């Protein structure tokens with residue numbers, strides 16, 4: 001009974017009874033919404049979830065509703081706004097003390113350079129908080145990491161990945177690499193759950209890495225950016241953990257996994273298409289995109305890491321020509337810059353060959 005907006009089968013307008021192509025969301029003659037009933041029940045679900053304090057569930061319902069509304073409609077704009085607001089509310093509740101308002105206030109009283117410093121400090125604090133979040137999750141909610149493993153498809157595709165890497169690099173290295181990719185993907189999964197976005201369990205593509213397929217459009221550029229950055233944030237944490245193990249055990253394999261993991265995460269920060277960097281750029285204004293590209297350029301000047309040239313070129317292209325966010329967010333910019341710097345630094349560490 002519920003029409004799927006993606007089927008082309010014709011339906012009849014509930015308002016005027018005209019025959020309407022199944023792909024249309026509103027009747028072309030009387031403008032009545034084609035999915036009014038479904039939208040009403042989604043709105044009820046969303047409102048009820050908001051009222052009972054489960055914003056992630058509310059977000060999922062509002063995103064479903066958004067997919068059934070014509071993008072030029074007033075309802076679409078209202079719900080998109082609501083999605084953005086709920087995302088901020090979730091983050092404000094999750095962060096221990098909310099630095100954003102303080103920061104904004106501070107900014108109003110101080111000059112440009114102080115503002116910039118507080119922006120970077122705020123970003124650092126946010127990143128540290130995210131790391132704390134990672135630590136807490138790894139320690140107390142290890143079942144989160146098992147979530148993907150319980151799905152047979154994830155497990156099988158991961159196994160196939162190990163097979164290919166095994167051939168190229170040798171078994172333990174391959175295992176370490178797949179595990180660090182797994183941690184990266186679980187960063188996305190945790191963030192998707194955080195913002196109530198419906199998605200499938202991660203799939204491993206032999207030789208290429210892994211991805212999480214979304215079953216909803218994220219709709220808000222800021223949430224999109226944080227969901228994208230969550231992968232490299234967790235990936236960086238995994239690389240640092242490997243470096244820690246290397247420092248403790250002196251086993252070169254850990255340094256090798258850290259280094260290669262850093263390279264994969266850096267590649268994912270390429271501001272292109274569905275890659276994590278591409279998502280991060282959704283949340284950046286034009287000037288912030290240029291600053292992110294400048295951060296990449298600085299990292300390249302220091303490390304001469306070839307991958308950074310690619311990031312720089314694509315970053316400059318997206319800064320110059322692509323449509324950018326209108327809402328400045330220094331947290332996203334600072335996190336992107338810190339990730340590029342930290343991952344590039346790991347790439348400079350020599351791996352002692354056995």
Ligand SMILES: [Zn+2]
Pocket residue numbers: 013014015016017018027028029030031032
């Ligand atoms: Zn009609």
Ligand SMILES: [Zn+2]
Pocket residue numbers: 184185188228231232268276
């Ligand atoms: Zn990723």
